Amino acid sequence: xxxxxxxxxxxxxxxxxxxxxxxxxxSIGLRFWSAADTRAGKFTVKDDxxxxxATVGFPHPSNVTAAVRWFRALSVACxxxxxxxxxxxxxxxxxxxx
Numbered sequence: 001x002x003x004x005x006x007x008x009x010x011x012x013x014x015x016x017x018x019x020x021x022x023x024x025x026x027s028i029g030l031r032f033w034s035a036a037d038t039r040a041g042k043f044t045v046k047d048d049x050x051x052x053x054a055t056v057g058f059p060h061p062s063n064v065t066a067a068v069r070w071f072r073a074l075s076v077a078c079x080x081x082x083x084x085x086x087x088x089x090x091x092x093x094x095x096x097x098x
Contacts, residue, residue, distance in 0.1 A: 018089065021085065025078050026078065026082045028078050029074075029078030032075035033071070036075065039071065
């Protein structure tokens with residue numbers, strides 16, 4: 001009985017690429033969500049370059065622009081892609097599912 005090193009290496013590389021993909025897409029989704037909050041006026045960029053809470057308060061929902069809606073939609077799409085990738089991985093691991 002021996003170890004199929006090519007199959008082992010294939011699984012290791014695919015799992016590494018898959019993990020990097022999920023982390024990257026999730027972080028892009030978080031960045032879109034943060035950009036939507038900043039454009040909606042929940043956060044402001046200070047003079048020294050740091051981001052802090054808005055001093056005026058949260059804007060009225062009617063002031064939300066199309067860019068905020070697009071950033072929210074893109075962030076939700078990124079989160080859905082991550083969830084689908086995780087569920088597909090679980091599907092591949094659990095033999096009762098196929």
